[in-house]
Amino acid sequence: MGNVDEGPRHAERSVRAGWPGMRDKRVVVTGGSRGLGEGIVRLLLAEGAQVATCARGKAGLAALDASLPGEERARLLTEDLDVTEPGRLEDFVTASAKRFGTLDGVVACVGGSRGGGFEQTDAADWAAT
Template identity: 35%
Template structure:
């Protein structure tokens, strides 16, 4: 893509699957130096530094931040891809204290903790980019199964907007990317779970999600690589005047502009 990312120091969370894995590969192709993390590596990891860490914990975030500083000497770009939901279906009544805590521990606090640990270095160098991957679920939650996830992503979006207003005047851009339905392993698992609960097959579970979202005018979900391309552009110097914005990539799912 020739995005002038050669030798940029990048941290990507959740870089072993889905959008994160696609982004890591793309950034390496662009010549960036990449650190990524997950709880465990996969067999097909690309050529980057991998740090095993549970980012749902304070200790995991601290370990990743220290490793990033040690191996990269600082960071130019942070992309928070990590996220997901393990909450059961059944609406609000199925969400106990543990389910609510898990959703926020996965979808909000890792970004807050890692930004806090690494943003000081960006401000000292007077440049940097932070990208928070949110979700259209913050606008179109699915009450049957994603209330807590949607709330956590909405909190992430608000946090990101506030952060952008604080640090953009100091040279650090903060941008949000809000995907809709992406056909990743996690989303396939969600469709399969909904299908099982509804007594249908995978295509039926997929239709349940698409119908709940009001349909996808494009007629298909996005691919991880399509989302990765958008993120890479926004992280690059080609997007140097973009900050504080949220970019939706959802095949037209959100019905308003």
């Protein structure tokens, strides 16, 4: 049985990694201090989006903020909160819209290390719920 690295080389793909079309979009991401949520926050910021994120711990949010270049940090809003507490997420989304303007989307990273996933929804759908 051969090693997969011993096979023929494939041509390099010239597809840019990222989330094209996100420049200047305004997005809320829950659970953004680690794991999948953090990755989504970093990708959105790298693509030029304005991002509001929340998580249950100040330390993770502070570490995220400190690790970003100044230009990305300026487009990030963070708040430590538990989205399961009644009204907290709604208040955060409202505060995010006040800072950035009308939101373009909400990405809810559900469950994190407890085996959850994520759900992306349009901001209009969020307002309707």
